[in-house]
Amino acid sequence: MQKFTTLVSTAVLLVNENIDTDQIIPARFLKATNRDGFGVNLFRDWRYLKNGAPNKDFVLNNSLYNGNILVAGNNFGCGSSREHAAWALSDYGFKVIVSSYFADIFKGNALNNGLLPVKVSEEFLKVLFQKIKENSKTKIIVNLETQIISIEAADLSEEFEIDSYKKTCLINGYDDIDFLVANKNKIEAFEAQQTQ
């Protein structure tokens, strides 16, 4: 996993609420047996028209908006547990997703792939939407060490929460498998005690 400490970037806006993982990556693209290349089909059915041409109204096709941060409406990532959604977002180039709410499974999947979900208040999200709409070049700073997200020019910031274990993992680029495998003795002892 890639290490994450601080990111300064412009952002892409997706104001829709309840964006489910079926929209992030539709089921028909889940037939692959590896993790790569899902980015081309990210938001496929919003991004392309039925005839395959890019949908000009969709934000990923709007050259005004770009960057490694996706700012999205409330309850992002609900629905299917498919980790392909996190892979598609990462593969496309996103490193941070900002929303006022994340579905549990998506949040876990994102963290396991070095993609940082930043949960902000509804008010802060509104301000983000507004500032980025006003000026698409607005820079957002996400500092994992201090757990602060800020809007550079506006001098506005908010603290965000993250589990301290997960934070250490992200900063150092470790993952859960490393940790669990290192604790195998404890797990086997637990099993032995269960069968008694």
Place this chain on the structure above:
Amino acid sequence: MKKTLFDKVWDLHVVDTIENGPQVLYIDRHLIHEVTSPQAFKELEDRGIPVMRPKQIVATADHNTPTINQHLPIKDVLSRNQLNQLSINCKKNGIKLYQLGHKNNGIVHVMAPELGITQPGMTIVCGDSHTSTHGAFGTVAFGIGTSQVAQVFASQCLLLTKPKSLRVTVNGTLKNGVLPKDVILYIIAKLGTNAGTGYFCEYSGDVFKNMSMEGRMTVCNMSIEMGARGGMIAPDETTFEYITGREFAPSGNKLKRKIEYWKTLPTDEGAEFDKEYEFDAADIAPMITYGTNPGMGIKITENIPIDKNESSLKSLEYMGFQQGETLLNKPVNFVFIGSCTNSRIEDFRVAANYIRGKQKADNVTAWLVPGSKQVESQIIAEGLKDIFDAAGFELRQPGCSACLAMNDDKIPQGEYCVSTSNRNFEGRQGQGSRTILASPLVAAATAIEGKIIDITKQLN
């Protein structure tokens, strides 16, 4: 200290607690399928880590399988590859696989309970969000991502922060024609799609006590649609009776001892929940959804609410509906009875009972997709297939099918489908398809009439 059902099961599985961090939770059973496992196997292989407890894993092929001609080689190359990969991975690692055509094959959340793999007091995970289904047995069961599938392969454990607890109580008696599906659609419509985020939900009260195991599974299945990681119902005589005699269930004295233990699991009187909701069974009616998330549901006789929220408006535009209008008499050309929510024998009995002696409307394509080989056999053995055939319904072979439309079972662009599945997301049943969630009874009635009708009129 007084404990909830969830606390009892969870706490017993904690191997270790990291300071200021998550807990290491032991997993009793791990269910896998073709779509979310290949990358996890690969991850382990790349890191040179063996699968720790292959005997605690059971695999099935369900998401990506055809529902006709299952005896023939799969036409779609990518789907075929994915299934082959599952066979290879299971063989290599000594994991039991019920592949396509096997008598135990089926949708993972239908076949595992049916075989007695799912038991009270266990922790069960699967790379599928509807793993919450198994909670109907008083099991801590939840969906996980592929990285977590790899973690369980490697260590039989997961690193997790314990969710908070939520209880939904429904007391009273359900009205005629109100099915478990209506109960859960009603709860989600009331609470919204993220009321449960961060919580494990226990369902309690008369309504769930009096429900069959099939009904309880339907309810727990959709817990995830209100954001909850899992749903649970306390095990009782109904549960024990269901489990007894199943292929992988304990038997004899072992079963007796287990039942004694299972009886200790229900929530202690006076135990506290972080959040509680209560509803009256008498207020629940046959439900239907009008939008693109499962929280957008109404009683079949109600009108679509007026809601100026931008997302709601987009959703209605997608569905081709107007605020304030009724869904009654809307023509519908597709009906799907299936998915891990409603593809058990009881669901097909309800449908058959309604359909008997009637004919499906000419405009309707009606697919019936059993949740497993066993359900399929039962449909035939009980003579339900004859009823379906005579009425013009198409009984297909088991699998996820049009629930997620990964195979060829797709609803065409712009068409409405009254579906017993669990998600009405945009394009869920095929690009541009429009899903209306409902119970098997409402689905059957829609197929007969070719439009949505007020089923309550026929019931009273």
